[in-house]
Amino acid sequence: MGNKKGLLIILSGPSGVGKGTVRKIVMRDKKLNLAYSISMTTRAPRSNEVDGKDYFFVSNEEFEKNIENNNLLEHAEFVGNKYGTPRDYVEKLRNEGKNVILEIEVNGAQQVLSQVDKKDRISIFLVPPSIEELEKRIRHRRSEEEEIIQQRLNKARREMLLTDQYDYVVLNDTVGRAAGEIKAIIRKNIG
Numbered sequence: 001m002g003n004k005k006g007l008l009i010i011l012s013g014p015s016g017v018g019k020g021t022v023r024k025i026v027m028r029d030k031k032l033n034l035a036y037s038i039s040m041t042t043r044a045p046r047s048n049e050v051d052g053k054d055y056f057f058v059s060n061e062e063f064e065k066n067i068e069n070n071n072l073l074e075h076a077e078f079v080g081n082k083y084g085t086p087r088d089y090v091e092k093l094r095n096e097g098k099n100v101i102l103e104i105e106v107n108g109a110q111q112v113l114s115q116v117d118k119k120d121r122i123s124i125f126l127v128p129p130s131i132e133e134l135e136k137r138i139r140h141r142r143s144e145e146e147e148i149i150q151q152r153l154n155k156a157r158r159e160m161l162l163t164d165q166y167d168y169v170v171l172n173d174t175v176g177r178a179a180g181e182i183k184a185i186i187r188k189n190i191g
């Protein structure tokens with residue numbers, strides 16, 4: 001018996017591009033058998049975020065302890081906060097046959113690309129129509145100070161140069177279309 005082990009799906013792209021929104025639409029397709037990898041972060045929760053659902057919100061000390069104990073599949077610092085993927089949680093889901101989506105920034109994505117066998121994962125990079133459009137989306141979120149917004153935009157400009165390392169680059173022109181394209185990519189890869 002035994003399920004086939006699930007695929008790792010790396011969904012990356014600059015902050016504010018809409019990874020979360022697109023991912024939530026993709027996950028409505030139950031036939032794709034998807035699960036979301038909930039990350040650990042030292043960032044403070046936004047007003048609409050729930051601990052254990054959007055992130056596991058932890059202290060810096062707790063995060064460092066998880067690194068020491070090798071509990072994180074990957075981790076990265078992003079504009080002053082730390083983010084990482086709990087290794088055991090992802091493995092457990094994959095062993096249950098779930099295809100697991102990692103919604104992560106580019107440094108973390110690179111760590112997963114170099115650690116996980118090619119046959120076990122696919123990588124998708126979501127791009128905004130333009131940097132101007134990205135800026136609009138980040139400002140629309142109204143959750144960050146101006147300096148942080150500028151830092152996120154600078155980082156986005158650098159991140160956009162790394163698209164050739166991914167299996168697929170998807171344009172987030174409209175969320176419905178981008179989600180449809182990603183669903184087709186996943187369908188193709190899970191056979």
Ligand code: 5GP
Pocket residue numbers: 013014015016019039040043074075076078083084085103104105106107108109
């Ligand atoms: P935000 O603060 O906007 O929630 O996330 C900032 C950036 O960190 C986003 O690009 C988000 O996808 C990324 N991120 C979230 N969780 C993780 C993680 O576990 N590892 C890495 N490397 N990046 C993450």
